[in-house]
Amino acid sequence: MTQKILIVDDSKLARMAVIKALNSLRPDWTRLEASNADEALALIRNAAPDIALMDFNMPGKDGLTLAVEIKQLAPQISLAVISANHQLEVIERTRAAGAYFLPKPLTEKSLGDFLTSVTK
């Protein structure tokens, strides 16, 4: 079943890396890209994605705050926060917000496991 997936990261390169991984894992899914939280929220309201992946470290609103907002706005969306910051506290805060944690650099395996869990 095709899904719409939203990728939020201020770095174009990072978005490219995710898309590259998606190309092997779920080539037929629709991809949406946003480079900051405002763009992401706009896309959520207009385009209704099923899954959202967001970078933690972004200027303005960070990925975790965005995740919390999305959970309130559209609780049906599955969320994952991607971050190079693997400290325990960050992981816990992410989980507490109801999102998955994916470490950067993103591997195909970890992305694949996540996508499989949320589309069951």
Next chain:
Amino acid sequence: MTPPLAVALTDLEMDALTELVNLGVSNAALSLREMVREEVILSVPKVSVLARDEAIASIGEGDGRRLVAVHQHFQGDIEGRALLIFPEAKSMELVRAVVGGDLPLEELMELEQEALAETGNVILNGCLGTIANNLQHSLRISLPEVVYGGGSEFFNLAPPPDVADGVVFIYINFLVRERDIKGYIAMLLDFPSLVTLKGMLARFIERVGEGTVTRSHAS
């Protein structure tokens, strides 16, 4: 008048460099957390590539503020120096943050050199090592050295300066035990190293974005 930077990076190359710095600094934060045993938040508000004089000006030596830096030298496919720079007044706070706040002032001052050296060592190693690994080149990184002074002194350490040199200038924020310390990481590269770096970044982008350029729905 500052001479223009001889080597310019494209937007995507800057993007890539920023991502790498973020990865490196996060890695450093992890190692630092092991040392400090409390959450460490290292963030990178901005990455720039500047000419040497611009970098000195950015540090703001003009207002007579004294600085402290941890300095490491690297060699390999690219060569240069990496400096972790703080205002001297903040160094005591850094030491307290790393060591914990219970010690009396005099003991803290005794520890200062070692604490700065080790902390700087961890951050610079984490940063440089990650960048090097991702760019798939090898670097030999020296042991750390603590130096006091101002921007022009730091940036004029031997080998003798060359106007074409560039500085990868990274603003960092260091937050631990409720203490918020702002500083900079500066990587000084000579002209040939800058060129090499640019090439490595291009190759990195190719690897990462392989096959994605035509297929993504950029917003």
Next chain:
Amino acid sequence: MPLSEQDREKSILGAINGGLILLDSNERVIGWNIWMESVSGLSEADVSGKTLAEIFPGTDLKRLPSAVTAALTSSASTLITNALNPHLLPLRNRSHRPLLHDIAVSPIGNQPVTTCMVFVTDVTMATNRERYLRQQQNARYDAVVESAPDVIITIDHEGRIQFANPAAASHLGYSATELIGREAVTLFETKSEFVATWQSAVASAVSTRPRELIAHRKDGSRTYLEASASQWKTGSRFFVTVILRDINQRRATAAALIELNQTLEQRVLARTAQLMTAEDALRQSQKMEAIGSLTGGIAHDFNNLLAVISGNLHLLKRDVAGNAPAELRVKNALDGVARSAKLSSQLLAFARRQPLAPKVINLGRFIEDMEDIIGKAVGEGVTVETIIADGLWNTLIDPGNVENALLNLAINARDAMEGQGSLTIEVGNAFLDSDYVRTHEDVVRGEYVLITISDSGTGMTPEVMAKAFEPFFTTKPEGRGTGLGLSMVYGFVRQSGGHIKIDSKVGQGTTIRLYLPRSLQAEDLLVDIDAMPVIGGNEMVLVAEDDEAVRETVVALLNDLGYRVLKAKDAQSALSIIESGMPIDLLFTDVVMPGTLKSTELARKARERIPYLAVLFTSGYSQDAITNSGSLDENVELLSKPYSRDALARKLRHVLANATQRKSMQASFGTALLTVKYPPKKLLSVLVCEDDPLILYSTIELVRLMGHQATPAADAQTALSILSTKPIDILLTDVGLPDMSGEQLVEQALLLNPELAIIFASGQAQGSGAPSSIGAITLPKPFTYDALAEAVASAARKSRRS
């Protein structure tokens, strides 16, 4: 022969003054030099091929393993210092002590790196030396700073607090962590003053003069602090340490005193109003008692004001000498004052305001004991005869006042005789019958003990006789008598329920008869309950007194008590004696003396030459009158005339002991700071009651240095009000307080809190029965810090038991 490469390598490795460990790409040992062998106790053979974790099992190697990995995979070098990672490896030096070490991990060769070097350096000596030096330098400093009651903060060159002592945290209500890193100026309301203090310390190497600052506690309340600051350098940095002393109490006290002085007049008015409203209440019960106490209050206040007026008039009289109209006006004013004074003294007498401590005594023995004194007072030209009747009755009387009265009368007699003649003192029983009572005022029929004093002097005219007992009335030439003596004798006799009569004829002499009521009780032993046995001393006393008679009396008394005496007739000659270098211990001076140098100036100059000189002032005016007229400081010692021998003796010891106490407190402060020997196991609350302000505050400081809480009280009433509002464990009190004796205070204090532990600090000799009977601890003055600490510790043990 040149060494082979291998041999050279071996000899280098053997010669290196540091530990060299070589690891291969699997992190296993391929090199382990002799230095490592000797500090680890493990030979190369033991460790070859093992990982560091295997070589040192059970040791937390912290960052070492990841450093090795980083060297091998990323060619990164890592520094692991002893300062941040103490005792990383279990290494020991030749004396088998732990070897403090730094570790440097570096890759050898280029990528792919096949060897990692771990280099171990011995930093034991440097570290220990630094630690030792620091401990030496800071041990005393730390002890003082940690326990100091003052707020002590250290700020860096940016004005941020880098250090705050426990007093800082507790006084300001912040935790130490909240203070550290904060800009110090944010704590203050008077920001520019604080900055000025800080900056002047930065600018000068000498510590600054204290400045008053206002700071805000965490809860927003204001606190007044006196700040002094000094800078110190270390390496390239400099810091400023600021000491902030709590002056809230001082300010409150000063403010209270100012208010008190300003409102004296209002209080008199207020009391008058009180009197009027009290009249209604009076109709219900015990009217006489009520009137008595209220009028006493008014009369007391009047006396204060009168004394001010009178004193100034007397001085004015000297100023206008030669200006006849002015002199007359002053005289008229003085007459008016005199009449008011009489009224007031009658009120006082009526209100029975003069404290009496009557005892049942046998006057015969008493007067026999006084023969010597009287003899000295009247001098060699006057023969003294005492006749004591047999079977003499006892009388209930204040012995101090009797002594005083007799001395006064004897001196009057001597003056009337101009130093040559005879004085007879008789004591016998007498009965005043109804006829006598009918013809005389204010006397009750009954049995009396009669003292008769007759002299062969000039005698008095009837006019003089009529006024003889008026206060300020005197026939003596200027400066030779205050005119208070006889009126006081009169007042005292009347108060004691007795009767006084003068008979005199010009040219024949004067006879004064004192009738004192008989007491049927057995004689009391002449030991005051609250007075210590009279102890003299052998210190050197300088007496400054212009009235010859009084001076001679004083000198006689002092000699009798054993003191060595020097005398001067005015302030100027007293000062000359002091400047001549005589080792004087106590200056005893009248307040009002003729001459250009005032007695207060004399005292000040004398103290410049002899810093811990005890000073005792005396005057015919009451204490209140003197201090309110501004001629004397509130905290000088004053002995009011007339005084008894006992009172003089006690006061002298008290003043001498306090002076010695002050001297020793300066010294003991120094030792206290360095040897805080009594960290308290339990924090106690100590109330210190002492009227000498310097001793009070020094004692408070010492108690706080011990780590206890200390609260000051300058008199008994304050102490009692504190006791009823605050939990106190120990009461440390002086024996002599301005408003009641130490014993009385303790009695009342124990009613408020029976568990209270008591310490008596006394400048007088030991031997009083009362204190020990209630289980109190005595602390003789002058006391040292150690003695005080000992007393507090014993009191603490007592209070724990109860």
